[in-house]
Amino acid sequence: MKKIFVNGQVYTGEPALASAFAVEDGLFTFVGDEDAARALAKPGDEIINLAGRFVCPGFNDSHMHLLSCGLALRRAKLNEHTGSLRDLVDYFRDFAKDGPNERGWLVGRGWNQDYFTDVHRMPNRYDLDEVSREYPVAAVRCCGHCAAVNSKALELLGITAETPAPEGGEIGLEGGQPDGRFYDAAMDLIWAAVPEVGKEDVKDMIRAACRRFNACGVTSCQTDDYATDWRMVNEAYRELREAGELTVRVNEQCNFRDVDSLAAFIAEGHVTGEGDHLFRIGPLKMVADGSLGGRTAYLSRPYSDDPTTRGLMLFSQKTLDEVIGYANAHGMQVAVHAIGDGCLDAVLDAVEKALIAHPRQDHRHGIVHCQITRPDQLERMARLRMHIYAQTIFIDYDSRIVRDRVGDMASSSYSWKTLMQMGLTVSNGTDCPVELPDALRGIQCAVTRAPLMGGEAYLPEEAFTLREAIDSYTSAGAMASFEENVKGKIQPGMLADFVVLEKNLFDAPQDEISRVRVCGTWLGGEKVFG
Numbered sequence: 158m159k160k161i162f163v164n165g166q167v168y169t170g171e172p173a174l175a176s177a178f179a180v181e182d183g184l185f186t187f188v189g190d191e192d193a194a195r196a197l198a199k200p201g202d203e204i205i206n207l208a209g210r211f212v213c214p215g216f217n218d219s220h221m222h223l224l225s226c227g228l229a230l231r232r233a234k235l236n237e238h239t240g241s242l243r244d245l246v247d248y249f250r251d252f253a254k255d256g257p258n259e260r261g262w263l264v265g266r267g268w269n270q271d272y273f274t275d276v277h278r279m280p281n282r283y284d285l286d287e288v289s290r291e292y293p294v295a296a297v298r299c300c301g302h303c304a305a306v307n308s309k310a311l312e313l314l315g316i317t318a319e320t321p322a323p324e325g326g327e328i329g330l331e332g333g334q335p336d337g338r339f340y341d342a343a344m345d346l347i348w349a350a351v352p353e354v355g356k357e358d359v360k361d362m363i364r365a366a367c368r369r370f371n372a373c374g375v376t377s378c379q380t381d382d383y384a385t386d387w388r389m390v391n392e393a394y395r396e397l398r399e400a401g402e403l404t405v406r407v408n409e410q411c412n413f414r415d416v417d418s419l420a421a422f423i424a425e426g427h428v429t430g431e432g433d434h435l436f437r438i439g440p441l442k443m444v445a446d447g448s449l450g451g452r453t454a455y456l457s458r459p460y461s462d463d464p465t466t467r468g469l470m471l472f473s474q475k476t477l478d479e480v481i482g483y484a485n486a487h488g489m490q491v492a493v494h495a496i497g498d499g500c501l502d503a504v505l506d507a508v509e510k511a512l513i514a515h516p517r518q519d520h521r522h523g524i525v526h527c528q529i530t531r532p533d534q535l536e537r538m539a540r541l542r543m544h545i546y547a548q549t550i551f552i553d554y555d556s557r558i559v560r561d562r563v564g565d566m567a568s569s570s571y572s573w574k575t576l577m578q579m580g581l582t583v584s585n586g587t588d589c590p591v592e593l594p595d596a597l598r599g600i601q602c603a604v605t606r607a608p609l610m611g612g613e614a615y616l617p618e619e620a621f622t623l624r625e626a627i628d629s630y631t632s633a634g635a636m637a638s639f640e641e642n643v644k645g646k647i648q649p650g651m652l653a654d655f656v657v658l659e660k661n662l663f664d665a666p667q668d669e670i671s672r673v674r675v676c677g678t679w680l681g682g683e684k685v686f687g
């Protein structure tokens with residue numbers, strides 16, 4: 158039985174829009190005009206009217222952290238309800254309707270008593286007893302340096318008036334009794350009591366993240382999750398896949414920090430491309446420097462707005478050479494987080510050495526972020542045929558700080574369009590949970606080069622056309638995982654992953670793209686959202 162979609166405005170990946178397509182057995186089987194599509198209909202086929210809506214290939218977020226995103230989604234967002242203690246407690250109690258969200262505990266974060274208009278104090282055990290008396294509750298302050306818990310938690314932790322505070326911490330007392338507040342190192346007492354994450358927790362996080370991604374039109378992601386035990390992560394994904402619950406295609410960016418652990422992984426038979434189109438082993442992933450906002454991205458010279466630092470390199474050249482060399486020689490693709498130009502020099506050195514020692518035709522080794530760059534590095538990346546994992550949504554914040562941080566290097570940075578024009582493939586993503594997993598926000602920044610709320614464009618000559626921006630989020634993402642022949646376009650024979658939007662992006666004003674609503678998301682021809 159086929160599904161035939163008619164009356165749409167369909168961006169297939171080619172310039173001309175189609176109006177109809179057909180799907181069978183998880184694949185697109187026809188793309189073209191309405192009459193030809195209707196002529197294919199046989200008894201029992203379903204005809205779906207798209208009501209003039211816009212359709213494009215499902216979005217592929219080419220670098221993110223799916224498990225962290227799932228965890229963040231499960232925590233109560235107290236920062237959104239910190240106008241008064243009353244609002245905080247009411248929201249948290251309402252949130253608690255689904256029961257504990259973290260291994261038997263209910264955890265939220267983000268309160269700030271300075272914003273309370275009703276009382277001028279921190280929450281205590283009695284406030285949180287209103288949230289639950291049955292299971293432990295913890296509410297962490299926005300800064301992460303103190304937390305309040307309920308009476309059940311104090312009971313479980315065995316905290317009494319006599320409990321000594323650990324060094325560097327404080328346990329709050331009121332009238333000689335514990336008041337439920339924990340400061341700095343004393344918070345470790347709380348976290349030590351929350352059980353380690355198990356496979357079922359991991360599966361819950363994946364389910365939550367998948368729902369959220371589908372709501373944003375995301376059908377594929379490339380994700381770095383091995384901060385949690387990699388065997389458990391792989392099992393969780395595979396079990397969800399078998400159960401039909403994995404509603405986002407996952408390409409795992411395998412994070413290893415040394416040759417021994419990478420070698421052990423490869424020795425068990427894992428290599429880039431292993432798996433199927435729902436769960437696949439992707440590249441070796443390494444994080445080689447920090448962030449621009451925190452001035453920890455590693456520059457080739459001191460920061461313009463803090464001459465005392467050049468940032469942080471997280472690996473020695475020797476380690477980069479060894480791990481990248483090993484991966485390259487053993488069939489692994491490599492994707493390395495590099496934000497500062499100093500870090501990029503070291504990573505490109507390592508990649509170049511690896512390819513001289515063990516040449517590969519179509520390696521697709523990539524730079525994740527690729528933000529602060531010098532003109533000579535753009536040339537060098539083109540020569541090495543690097544893949545670029547960009548996050549155009551970073552323009553939203555970074556365009557305001559980049560000149561302060563790096564001075565005149567800002568004029569050759571975030572130069573993803575130049576790299577594209579040099580023949581490199583630039584895929585797009587959000588680094589979720591750093592940013593929301595919302596592709597349309599990134600597409601808007603890619604074409605405007607300006608903050609989402611408006612403002613001055615940063616290097617406007619680096620703006621993508623809308624088509625390039627959509628392609629960066631679809632077909633270029635498929636290139637990154639060697640799947641350009643199976644997904645990323647609406648073409649006969651490709652996986653039927655697509656998103657239905659309320660408006661034609663080609664008709665929408667550029668600064669309204671991020672507000673276009675996702676009406677439906679389809680994975681392998683099945684509706685997963687909308």
Ligand SMILES: [Zn+2]
Binds near residue numbers: 221222381
């Ligand atoms: Zn990341």
